[in-house]
Amino acid sequence: MPKLLFKLGRWSYLHPWRVIVAWLVILAGCAGAAFSLMKPFTSEFAITGTPAIEALTTLEENFPGEGDVASSPSVNLVFAAPEGAQLADPAYMAAMDQTVRHIEDNLGAIEGTQRFGNPVRINAELQRGLVEQMTQMGLPEESARADAYNLRMVSDDGRIGFTTFEFAAESQFQVTDADRRVVADAMQIGRDAGLQVEAGGPGYGDPIEINTTSEMIGIGVAFLVLLVTFGSLAASTMPIVTAVVGVGIGALAVLTTTHWVELNDVTPVLAVMIGLAVGIDYALFILSRYRQERRTLPGPEAAGMAVGTAGSSVVFAGATVFVALVALVLAGIEFLSWMGISAAFTVLVSVLVALTMLPALLGAWGDRAFAGRIPGVAGHAGPGNRPAKDLDTRSMGRTWVNVVRRFPAAVMAAVVLGLGAMSAPVLGLEMALPSDTTSNKDTTQRKAADLMTEGFGPGINAPLLLIVDAHGVNPDAEILQPYMAAVPDSAGGRAEKAALASFLYAVSEANSVSGVRHAQLVSVNEDLTAAQILATPEGGPEEEYTLAVAHGLRENNRQVEDATGVHIGLTGLTAVQMDITEELAGAMPLYLGIVVGLAIILLMLVFRSIMVPLVAGLGFLLSVGAAFGFTVLVWQEGLFGLVNTPGPILSFLPIFMIGVTFGLAMDYQVFLVTRIREHYLKLRRAGDPDAELHAVEEATIEGFTQGARVVTAAAVIMIAVFIAFINQPLPFIQIFGFALGVAVFFDAFFIRMALVPATMFLLGRATWWMPRWLDRILPEMDVEGTGIEHMLDDARQPQEISA
Template sequence: MAKILFNLGRWSYLHRWRVIVAWLLLLAGTAGAGFALAKPFTSEFSISGTPSIAALESLQENFPGAGDVSTAPSVNLVFAAPEGERLDSPENMAAMDRAVGYIRDNLEGITSTERFGNPVKVNEEITRTIVEQMTRMGMPEESAKQDAYNVRMVSDDARIAYTVFNFGADSALTVPQADRDVVSEAMQLARDAGLTVEAGGPGFGDPLEIKTTSELIGLGVALLVLMITFGSLVAASMPVVTAVIGVGIGALLIVVATRFTELNEITPVLAVMIGLAVGIDYALFILSRFRQERARLSGPDAAGMATGTAGSSVVFAGLTVFTALVALSLAGIEFLTWMGLSAAVTVAISVLIALTLIPALLGAWGERSFGAKIPGVAGNPGPGKRPGKDLAVASLGRRWVGLVKRFPAVAMAVVVLGLGALSIPVLSLQMALPADTTSNLDTTQRKSADLLAEGFGPGINGQFLVVVDAHGVNPDAEILRPYVDAIPDEVGGQAQKAALASFLYTVGEAKSVIGVRHAQLVAVNDDLTAAQIAATPTAGPEEEFTLDVAHGLRETGQRVEDATGVAIGLTGLTAVQMDITEELAGAMPLYLGIVVGLAIVLLIVVFRSLAVPLVAGLGFLLSVGAAFGVTIAVFQMGFLGLVNTAAPIISFMPIFLIGVTFGLAMDYQVFLVTRMREHYLRARGNGPGAELRAVEESTVEGFAQGARVVTAAAIIMIAVFVAFVDQPLPFIQIFGFALGVAVLFDAFFIRMTLVPASMFILGRAAWWMPRWLDRLLPEVDVEGTALEAEFERRAGADKEPADA
């Protein structure tokens, strides 16, 4: 592979304008296709095949037109009177009438208006209707009144009330901002009259806002680090330019993909975040190697050698990141699969750009590639022509690895114990998807959820919908006999009575589930073959206890099915989100095992060692565990008050963090250890005790040569990720923070401390591998050692005639 990449890099250098124009044309073409084919992104996190999705399908089949309750554009408009006042006073009634009337007069196409209006008036009407209907079906009046009470729209003290309606849009994702503005204007009318008014629900969610400042901040920091690394404005600009082109093409391809499949709205954000980080890093590694090779080779040969050696590491590292991202599809979760594939495509483009466009730009700049030097930086002469520092002899990296060599056991113990301690909060991990109850405290969505919980209990924000399909009900079921006998004859024949009896029996069983505050029949279809039952838990949707309630309802539903022959499903927004969270949590161990195991195998093939890959894998587990722990402490536990709203971690963050962090961790492992192995292969056969000396010398020299570049790459990547903490959406903030912390721990604690310390402690065992295994495994020359040897032989052959 190194020889192929050598030829590719040399060709790109010599045919620079062809390469540059080709990439620019590709960028322009994807931009045109993106503008022509783009469709809106979605904010849904649904998974096909889950129990809640199956129940939704049953609901839509038995109640045509009911739509998808998990994505319905519903709005909860919550009113609260000042302390000591009631909403049913004349002044407050008039204020609510003005707000509701404004919505009714200015908002077209609203649906599901059965519970829409002045909530005090609507509550009276609904109470009367429920009592009449339930008693007519044979329910005792006291039970009917209890049902009516549990769906009340006014709190017991009449200080808090709410009304509900749906926007006229197809789903919560397509609600126009103008419609939300009408609701906001109506809210202001009531606020001006002295009421507190807040709005929540899927239909009133904030539209996606992405601040471009994150990318600009990341690029700015990257440019500064590159200037310090190379001491040249020209060289510093190349990785930034290539990364922007690569990310641009990748993001535009994602936009094109929206024509053919539904993509979540954060898919391009994550692809851009990861693409910028790896794009700059990969270009940095090749550019740094070119600078070293240029001291002894011509421009084309130096570009070829840099691409053949550092480029081989880039390919392997990129392949590792690509594999980790594509492997997210193993979880079987559509939106996560597309996130992984989109980011993987962007990474692949970043690799191709680094291998071709960087050599082409070097060819275009020629001898000026490291021009516009910055005095006193990166070995450049300082002001007044003071000699620059020789980085090959005196560098911070060399001093650091010397310190680790003196105290390897201490360094290892500090890293293991320190990162292990930071991993402790992982034991308290809670996961959920974005909802009103987990929104920032200063948003109207969160305030509406808090008011509802105050007036009606926290369970009102996490109601479940039980769907009963009675097409297969057993009319002779013994358990239904008391219910059938109590139903009046005017309801219908035996089949209709049995179906209705199964509904009432299911309601009673649902009420008996621990954690269910109340359950009641809320809808029956026209032919009495299906029903909807609302089950209200005692806790909010973000509580783990509510997950136990969901499992209890499903277990109870299974018993009802066995006893009566009906089919029962549990759905609703809360159930859908819980199913997604459980699917993701269940997929994590398998994903972690596959990705880490595969990478260890690949590293064994590359480095011909058992110990080095094992240390790499265990080190990754430490760094990702510590990153998880710090993220959970800050965002879930509210450590030091760094975030204004502590909430469960977004469900897909852990598995995505594992994939991305693992891929990036292997980047640094490959780039750092390949330099060590290069020196080891040259020095291991030079006399008695040479192998042990070779291990120590190669660790020092390889680290000293690679540390500066790896440090720069890590700082750039951290800056790119942390810049996204400034985004308004909480889950993007979490991703940026978690990935930045993960890179910090892995690059500086694991790869630059634990890895060299373990090499010094292991000694000759560091590069040991059984001979039989060495014979079985294919040869992969990531270091480019064979390429360098062949190049030197060729250079020697060319020189012999001249010497003669």
């Protein structure tokens, strides 16, 4: 591969405008395709196959039009009178009437109006009607009154009330801003009258907005870092240009894909975030190697050598990122799979652009590639008579690695113990999907949820819905006979009575589950073959205890199914979110095992060593664990008050973060250790009898010195790009940016810059040990480009580079 890449880099340098124009044509073609074929993104997180989703299918089959309760455009409009007052006071009654009337008059159409209106007026009517309906079905009056009380719309003290309706939209993701403004204006009417009025529910979620300044901030910081690294205005622009072209093509391809696939609108944001970071880094590595080779080689050969050596590392590193992102399909979650695939494609394009367009830009600039030098920066001569600094002999990297050489055990212990301690908060990790109860405390959605909790208990925000399909009910089931005897003869034949009996039995058994505050029959279809049972838990949707209640209900449902022959599914927004969270959590060990195992195998192929891959894999686990721990401390536990509303971590953050961090960690491992192994092999070939004894130590020092500066610059750029996304308004994008930035920081500066050289000094010759039998069967991978070194030995002469 290095020889092929050498030819590619040299050809691109010699034919710059062909390459540059070709990439610009591809970019323009992608733009044309995107603007011609793209369709709107969706805000929906598409998921299928979970038990809660399957229960929604059963609901739709038996209750047509009601099968999307998890994404219905429903709204809870909550009213609260001042302390010491009641909603029934005349002034507040009039204000609620006006608020409701404004919504009726200004929304084109609303649905689900059975519980819509002034809550004080309709609460009593609904209570009476429900009691009559339930007693007619054979339910004791006492139970019917308990059911009606559980569905009350006004709190016991009369201070808090709510009403519900649905926008006339297919789902919560199709609600328009104009419809939301109508509700907001209606709320203001009540507020002007002295009421607290808040709105929540799936239909009133904030629309997803993307702030475009994050990319600009990341690029700006990257330019400054490149300026410090190369000390040249010309050189500092090249990685930016290639990264923008690569990310542009990747993002436009994602836009085009929407013509055939429904994509979540967060997908391109994550693709741009990751593509921009790796695109700049990959070009930086190749450009840094070109500058080194240009000292002794002509331009075309230096470009070929840079692409053949650093470019080989780029290909390998890019392949690991690509595989880690594509492997997200193992989670079985559609939106997560498309996020991974989109980001992986953008990374692939970024690699191809770095390998070809960067040497083409170098060819176009020629000897002016490092023009616009800044005095005193990157080793250049300073103002006045201050001489240039030789970064190969005097640098922070060399100073640091010598400190590590003197105290390797202490450095290793500090990193392992420090990052290990930082990983401890992961044990308290809580995961959830966004909901009203986890929204920012300043939002009306969170205030509405808090008022509902205050007035009706936390369980009202976490309703669980049981769907009983009685098509296969067994009329001879012994457990149903007492219930069938209580069913009125007017209910129908024996099959209908058995179905109604199974519904009542299911309600009775659901009420016996610990943690269920109340379970009740809320709907039966026309042919008496299916029913909906509402189970209200004691706790809220974000509480671990509520998840235990849901599992208890599912176990209880299986027992009812065995006894009666019916089929029962558990669904609702809380159950859907629970299933997604648990499915993602269950996929993490397999995914983690695959990516770490793959890393160890690939690194064994590249470095012909047992210990180097093991240290790399264990170091990755330490860095990602510490990043998780710090993220939990800040975003879940509210460390230092940095986050206004701490709460559970987004469910799909851990698995996505593992994939991205793994790929990026392998980037730095490859770029740094490749330089070390390159020096090690040169010393081995030198024929010095003491080479074997001193090769590891000397190679570690020299390779680290040459690689540390560029790896540091790359890490700072990547951290800046990720952290800039904290500027996004969406909380889960903010957490992504924060967590990935922290993960890169820990991995680059603690693992690759400290733990890796420390272990090499401690292991000595064992660093590069591999059993002979294993060395024979593993294929050779010349990532260091040693195969092309001898081709250029005769061509190496001191070269001048114009400023």
